[in-house]
Amino acid sequence: MSIFRKKKKEENKWIKCKSCNETFYVEELEQNYWICPKCSNYFRISARNRIKITADEGTFKEFDKKITTKDPLEFSDLKPYKERLKDAEAKTGNKEAVVNGVCEIDSQPCVLSVMDFAFLGGSMGYATGEKIIRAIEKAIKLKVGLVIISSSGGARMQEGILSLMQMERASAALSMLAKKGLPYISVLTDPTTGGVAASFSMLGDVILAEPNALIGFAGPRVIEQTIGKGLPEGFQRSEFLLEKGFIDVIVERKEIPKYIGKFLRYFSENVKK
Amino acid sequence: MLVLDFEKPIYEIEEKIDNLKKMANEQGIDVMDEIYALEKKKNEIIKNEFENLSIDKIIKIARHPNRPYTLDYVKYIVEDFTEVHGDRSFRDDKAIVTGFGYIDSQKVAVIGHQKGKNTKDNLYRNFGMANPEGYRKTQRVMKLAEKFNIPIVTFVDTPGAYPGIGAEERGQSEAIARNLYTMFETAVPIIVVVTGEGGSGGALAIASGDKIGMLEFSIYGVISPEGCSSILWRDTEHSIEAAKAMRVTAKDLLELGVIDEIIKEPLGGAHRDYLQASENIKEFINKGLSELKALSKKKLIERRWKKWREMTTKFL
Ligand SMILES: [Zn+2]
Numbered sequence: 001m002s003i004f005r006k007k008k009k010e011e012n013k014w015i016k017c018k019s020c021n022e023t024f025y026v027e028e029l030e031q032n033y034w035i036c037p038k039c040s041n042y043f044r045i046s047a048r049n050r051i052k053i054t055a056d057e058g059t060f061k062e063f064d065k066k067i068t069t070k071d072p073l074e075f076s077d078l079k080p081y082k083e084r085l086k087d088a089e090a091k092t093g094n095k096e097a098v099v100n101g102v103c104e105i106d107s108q109p110c111v112l113s114v115m116d117f118a119f120l121g122g123s124m125g126y127a128t129g130e131k132i133i134r135a136i137e138k139a140i141k142l143k144v145g146l147v148i149i150s151s152s153g154g155a156r157m158q159e160g161i162l163s164l165m166q167m168e169r170a171s172a173a174l175s176m177l178a179k180k181g182l183p184y185i186s187v188l189t190d191p192t193t194g195g196v197a198a199s200f201s202m203l204g205d206v207i208l209a210e211p212n213a214l215i216g217f218a219g220p221r222v223i224e225q226t227i228g229k230g231l232p233e234g235f236q237r238s239e240f241l242l243e244k245g246f247i248d249v250i251v252e253r254k255e256i257p258k259y260i261g262k263f264l265r266y267f268s269e270n271v272k273k
Numbered sequence: 274m275l276v277l278d279f280e281k282p283i284y285e286i287e288e289k290i291d292n293l294k295k296m297a298n299e300q301g302i303d304v305m306d307e308i309y310a311l312e313k314k315k316n317e318i319i320k321n322e323f324e325n326l327s328i329d330k331i332i333k334i335a336r337h338p339n340r341p342y343t344l345d346y347v348k349y350i351v352e353d354f355t356e357v358h359g360d361r362s363f364r365d366d367k368a369i370v371t372g373f374g375y376i377d378s379q380k381v382a383v384i385g386h387q388k389g390k391n392t393k394d395n396l397y398r399n400f401g402m403a404n405p406e407g408y409r410k411t412q413r414v415m416k417l418a419e420k421f422n423i424p425i426v427t428f429v430d431t432p433g434a435y436p437g438i439g440a441e442e443r444g445q446s447e448a449i450a451r452n453l454y455t456m457f458e459t460a461v462p463i464i465v466v467v468t469g470e471g472g473s474g475g476a477l478a479i480a481s482g483d484k485i486g487m488l489e490f491s492i493y494g495v496i497s498p499e500g501c502s503s504i505l506w507r508d509t510e511h512s513i514e515a516a517k518a519m520r521v522t523a524k525d526l527l528e529l530g531v532i533d534e535i536i537k538e539p540l541g542g543a544h545r546d547y548l549q550a551s552e553n554i555k556e557f558i559n560k561g562l563s564e565l566k567a568l569s570k571k572k573l574i575e576r577r578w579k580k581w582r583e584m585t586t587k588f589l
Binding site for chain 2: 067069070072073075076077078126127129130133155156157158159160161162163164165166167168169171172173174175176193194195197198199200201202203215216217218219222223226227231232235236244245246
């Protein structure tokens with residue numbers, strides 16, 4: 001580990017819970033799967049930490065690590081997109097909003113693709129889409145199941161239409177996976193909205209979700225502005241989606257690997273028990 | 274009839290021409306030369322304005338209240354058209370119309386967003402913003418089309434999928450996602466025409482075809498310019514800048530390799546000549562169908578996969 005990383009870690013030793021305002025040691029939170037020990041609030045976690053608590057120890061092998069966006073529209077709003085990308089990379093250590101790898105989960109070999117909300121809100125650009133497609137293709141090549149853990153605000157505006165097209169590209173690739181009879185487990189975490197929700201996230205053979213995660217197409221604020229009134233309690237939360245019939249199971253964070261394993265076994269021919 | 278600010282000079286000349294004609298009729302004067310001169314002037318004004326139409330004006334034309342919508346094009350292009358209704362689950366969504374008919378004796382299934390021409394009509398059509406049942410209706414029609422081997426033609430013109438409580442309760446994101454998936458798998462030729470505003474996922478849900486054309490003054494983007502401005506610039510003042518930055522015009526999208534063709538609009542925009550606009554669209558549809566009809570189902574899907582697999586990869 002570089003000196004830079006070590007120093008950064010020192011500074012970030014304490015984390016405050018946004019829900020109850022209590023402060024905790026990083027180590028304490030890590031041991032508790034990044035769930036507040038006091039109020040049980042789920043912290044949003046990085047792709048790296050998610051992989052740590054999902055993949056069987058030592059099995060995760062990352063691929064397509066270097067794929068990144070080149071800002072083809074040379075986009076700039078209040079800040080150039082290139083700068084935003086640099087900041088996002090420094091913050092997360094990733095070159096894109098998704099991390100791909102081959103691993104075992106609950107002893108089941110699979111391809112795991114994890115989105116990182118800390119990278120520009122987990123937004124989907126063309127390189128993000130490309131990585132999702134490559135994860136799907138890797139699963140086809142290895143004849144294993146696919147697991148995607150989503151956390152995203154949706155499409156990436158700084159890439160305009162190029163980001164929108166990823167919705168169709170990823171959905172088409174999932175059709176290729178389905179033709180091979182390989183399972184796809186979609187895991188939704190807080191938040192999964194917009195163009196990510198309205199494409200691969202909602203196309204899982206089974207869809208799992210963490211408790212109380214915000215899941216939906218339109219953001220709550222946009223809906224409030226459109227209809228001109230407040231939204232009901234619990235609207236667009238996991239429990240609401242379960243009730244309405246759009247997800248299969250709400251799973252506590254600690255239990256997610258176990259459930260992924262279950263479904264990979266149910267749906268796979270060559271089961272490693 | 275609604276006239277935009279920058280269209281006023283055109284309509285003023287037309288008014289003059291009408292008056293001259295009336296005068297000629299009433300008083301038996303020969304005004305041919307004057308009319309000819311005015312027509313020439315009018316066409317010059319339009320050409321000058323529309324040859325390099327600025328982005329703010331393109332957006333206005335794309336959203337022009339007189340712009341033809343799906344059922345207008347159907348009237349001019351599709352013979353023996355019958356609309357079919359409902360998703361067989363919840364209700365019929367008026368923001369999307371679907372049906373069957375013939376284009377030059379070729380059977381087609383038609384799917385398109387439908388806006389209204391006035392406030393009352395727009396409330397009925399929900400301003401062309403579909404709910405999940407609208408997308409599920411299109412899934413049903415796509416499957417029907419596939420079952421009976423009928424090519425699909427779609428007309429795209431929506432501000433976006435409707436952001437409402439009911440829409441979320443009934444799974445707007447699932448409905449759109451399922452459309453993207455179903456559209457890819459539907460093994461008949463699919464021709465897409467973006468006719469007005471292609472607003473985000475709500476547009477893409479019926480826009481993932483084998484051939485994608487865009488009317489010259491239509492727009493298509495990941496979010497509306499206004500939405501982009503309010504999120505990235507944190508105010509509503511930067512929508513034109515946002516539209517420029519996101520690159521939403523037909524020309525932009527052709528350059529980016531997202532669409533296959535720009536469909537020419539009649540002088541002054543599609544709303545000034547429904548018939549000519551329809552003819553141009555029909556030509557695009559026919560050309561696409563004759564190319565795609567030759568392909569076997571397997572080849573068609575292979576071609577489609579190649580199209581989507583390669584799209585945007587040149588920027589990697
Ligand atoms: Zn707490």
